[in-house]
Amino acid sequence: MIEDIRVDPAVSALRPDFGVLVMGVYGLRNGPTDDRSRAWLAEAAEKAVTVDDPRVEAWREAYRGFGAKPQRTRPSVDALVRRMPPPEINQVVDAYNAISIRHGLPIGGEDLARYEGTARLVRASGDEPFEIVEKGEPAIDHPEAGEVVWRDDRGVTCRRWNWRQCVRTRITEETTDALFLLERLAPLSAEELRAAGDELTGLLEDVTPGIRVESRLVWPG
Incomplete structure (x- = not known):
């Protein structure tokens, strides 16, 4: 499955430095936040990048490139480093949020x-469905034309590159097979991207020993 994941040329033209480490992780046994995952978040918070880190600023520049206002809809890593202590969601989400703020890169989990x-x-063309919850009820939103989005055959899975995930594909305590998207812009290097992937794998193996992990680096050029 991960071999077919692609970045459209229109996105590459917008940011030729964009790369993504794609990870498929199979056989997870997720659960609610516990002392272990809470400790991951606390340790990561102590070593977190700052909001003016060049790796974070690169994402604000990318948002401006397709017309988004990053002070209103922040890139995910920007929002996370401004929210300390980090939110507690579940063990798997806690794991990738800890890696995100430590390395200064957005990570999506599906x-x-x-x-x-x-x-x-x-x-986006602008007519793709984006499934949300509004006032406690399921609702359908749509991206703006030209917005950078992750999508599948059914619709948008994450708006504004990594700003907001749809409710349909989010990771829950029932998730067993997951897709992780570790996203890179310069100046974050290929070596650091791989290191972040290795660290995430280690935390997920702590959550569930014996998981199967596949990875693929989609790199510029």
């Missing part, structure tokens, strides 16, 4: 059982 077709990063 439930593969909820996916329809292959993930791809594209610029």
